[in-house]
Amino acid sequence: MLYVNLEYTLCFKLGALSKRQCSGIKIQNPSSALLPWKGKVAEPRSVKMKLEEGKTYRWCSCGLSPEQPWCNDECLRPGLTNLRPVEFKVEKTGVYSLCNCKYTEKRPLCDGAHRKVVSKRPRDLDATPMVNYHDSPVYHGVASKLGYRQKSGKSFVY
Known part of the structure; x- marks a missing residue:
């Protein structure tokens, strides 16, 4: 059985072992990155940002934070959502494309899922x-x- 540590990105010439294929991102709380639920669409596009090596970032996965793509702990209010921010560090300073539609399979990086998003709001937010x-x-x-x-x-x- 092969054990994969999600905090460490492993890349091989034939492919990668994780969805963050050679992305240069280390997820600090892997359980938040693997949750199957998707958040509210903040904007149906990606955001390119310069991220610095060694600094810890908190990407909003619920879409409720007014400071997108960063989390302001809006999701921590009781009963609002089960989603939690994805904490990560980058392995080298550079410009990264972060997801703002919250439907990516490579959290927090954009994978182009915003092109397929039809509904911009989950139904329960319209109650x-x-x-x-x-x-x-x-x-x-x-x-x-x-x-x-x-x-x-x-x-x-x-």
Whole structure:
């Protein structure tokens, strides 16, 4: 059985052992980089940034931080998301293309996944206490018992 340490990038002439194929990035918290969930699309494009060797960076994987592509710990609020920032260091100073759509398979690097992203927002981010009602007495009764209000402010008179 082959054991691969995810903090260390191994490259061979025939291929790489990890998804970060010879990228020059060392992930400090591999479990955050391997989570299957995808975050909110911050922008459907990559961001090129100069990163310095030896410095630890925290890439936002949830897409909720206003300081994209960096994390501001917005995701740590209870009940907001299961995603966590990906902490990493680069092996040499240079310009790197960081993902901003959050759908990359090579976190935190861009792999072009933003070209395939159709929806820019997960459905749960659009949830609201205001609801559009269908004109139905049954729906009206259930909605009233649940405490929903009409979006337009109209009363339920039939």
